[in-house]
Amino acid sequence: MSSVEGDIIIPVSKPSPGSAGDTGLWRVFKPVVHEDRCIKCWLCWLYCPEEVISEGENGFPEINYSYCKGCGVCADVCPKDAIEMVPD
């Protein structure tokens, strides 16, 4: 009986990044930050639907490419066109 008890699956999902796998594989275009044009307004961070933009070590936006789905909202809202979408 104990083995049966051990097989019981409790239907609770544990919080974890990448719940749908490496969603970066969905990407067709990849956002690239041009740091010379960036004014650090962080609008890309604010509007990113996927929470993949963070402050990098050099103080500029850093994109987590393993989960970025390449939607391009960051490039669209950037007031200085500092984010370019390039084919991945």
Place this chain on the structure above:
Amino acid sequence: MPLTIYDLMKEKGSYLPGSAACPGCGATLAFRIASRVLGPNTVYVVPASCFSVIQSPFPKSAVGAPLYNIAFPAAAATASGVWRAFKTLNKEVNVVVWAGDGGTVDIGLQALSGAAERGENIIYVCYDNEAYMNTGIQRSGATPPYALTKTTPTGKREPSKDMPLIVAAHRVPYVATASVGYPFDLAKKFEKAKRIKGFKYIHIFSPCPPGWDYPVEKTAEIGKLAVDTYFWPLYEIENGKLKITLKPRRKPLKEFIRLQGRFRKMSDEEIAELEKMVVERWKFLEHLEKSERIF
């Protein structure tokens, strides 16, 4: 508290990247901002909706907070029970329903109405993508007129339900509309809702790239244009007093309509007709703003 982008960046949100959401999803954008304001001391209740798919592909979850997945009509009733259980334990916890428009304006309406009438201390959030997107774009009570869905292939003919005013008619302490195009306005409304005791309702305009058939990168722009063309007025009703929180200079509705494939069958006359409805509604809201108490 003055709310800036740095304040939001300092907070730890509950959304974890790599979820099952479509690229450019308005619902996850709204959740990212809202969960930062609500903080870690929050329990979410999610009825069947896109968001229940986004956050829970077993065995991993994309929300770093306690969350109940519940049947379509039961969200507000479950949240009432959760809040009462915490009250019995003398714990102060934000109980938040995060429902889609189908789970709010159509199927979840009776439980929502009951919870509002009983004055349960919960925040009910409707992220409104204006159709049943999760099941494949069927029309809902929130779908705007002339929009194409799979069940209205020639365009919807009826106007949508005015859900925020329906909830406000329950005389609840706080009702607000928000848009993902204006995240600070959204954050301020959550900040306010968090502090108020009683039933709070926030209706978020949340663009959906596959359902509305527009280029994925335009999510934020469409969220802004909806407000700027008066299609989605931003207002709040606090203790019965209505206040329009953003009064932009009006842009022609055509700019908003022509970006989206769901309105592709609209003629110029139909756009003019819809524009007339939208402007009339704005004037109606301005009229309500002048009165001391609307409910």
